[in-house]
Amino acid sequence: MVNLAVVCPVMTGARDVAIVGAGLLGLAAARVLTARGRDVVVLEQAHIGHAGAGSKGSCRIFRLGYPDPGYVAAARRAGELWRDLEAESGRQLRWPTPQLTFGPGVGDVQRALQAAGAPGELLPAAAVAARFPAVRVGGPALLEPESAVLAADLTLEVVAARAGEIRTGVRVLGLADDGRQVTLHTAAGPLTARTAIVTAGPWSRGLFAPLGVSVPTTPTLEQVGYLTPIATGQGSGPGGTPIFICHDDQAPYGLPVPGSPLYKIGIHTSGRGTDPDAQDQSPDRELLGRLSRVAARLLPGYDPEPTATERCVYDNTPDEDFIVDRIGNVVIGCGTSGHGFKFGPLLGEWLADLATGATHLPDPRLRGRFAVGRFASRA
């Protein structure tokens, strides 16, 4: 079917905001702008939550614990927005779940939580073993009481329901900003908007290169595994197993899957580089072996061989800080480096603010830090 609005943009005139990409960031920005009465259209090359998108999958970790007070404060604000989203939609998106944070980097996380006035209790090894036998920490751990498991698929559905017009199967091939408005070129014809927001994950880099804007992100194809409890009623399973993050040089993490006995594990930034348009979604045997070894070491209540695996793309910046900025009439939100989901509603607000005239992010600690130009100034 021919989409007249795309073929004949003159019929509709310029939109207020056109958003490229219906991952969590694009949808969250669209939801905020729609609530503010803006005329918004989201263009998505595939469909929401498709196999190649970074936002797909069952669940994500929400945590306050970062080794940096600026991120802790941002996560607290995001937590308030998650609660608002749940209240507004009437759907449970967060499953409050205690988190154990351990490993050599835990002191930095504890200090940042304290500096930001956020809760976190350092438990000695014996207390960890007694209270959380499902994770074999073997040492002290920071208990993060405000962590939660986020229902990722359901979040996309809930946010998309109030995100204005979403056109799927429409790939933006290029952008042109003439200083007055932005033209987005698609196979079906051009579309114009006063402002564009590019939240195209690892595809963002390619859209900015012809505009002379360097976005030095590199995609990696990660792999997570789903573990099955060996037996129920022995402290294993979602009821008894906390979230964990180990801050060592491997950085393994795990979380219970909401509404399921399965436990999801991963190793942060362990995947190889990939072309986002040619992702090989088949299981990686070497990564599978690493996941099994993490499970055997840390999770005694689970079969260490994952019953299922899933590939998912990270959109990495060199410093793992996000890119949230505005260049002319084009706003950019990408480079979430495998930790952007928890900030989704907050990033949506920031992107919407930038699209409607704000010149910088509200938190002074994070301003220059998320600028796209920070990499050029370091070179």
Ligand SMILES: Cc1cc2nc3c(=O)[nH]c(=O)nc-3n(C[C@H](O)[C@H](O)[C@H](O)COP(=O)(O)OP(=O)(O)OC[C@H]3O[C@@H](n4cnc5c(N)ncnc54)[C@H](O)[C@@H]3O)c2cc1C
């Ligand atoms: C395995 C894994 C585990 C993770 N765990 C956590 C976690 O526990 N906690 C956490 O906070 N975060 C986590 N993350 C990170 C989080 O999921 C991502 O940061 C976030 O979902 C990225 O969202 P996005 O909207 O930027 O990108 P995406 O979801 O990738 O969305 C980009 C969209 O843009 C579309 N697009 C691209 N180019 C075009 C174009 N030219 N035209 C039209 N559409 C286009 C794409 O099709 C895609 O749908 C994890 C990520 C992975 C992969």
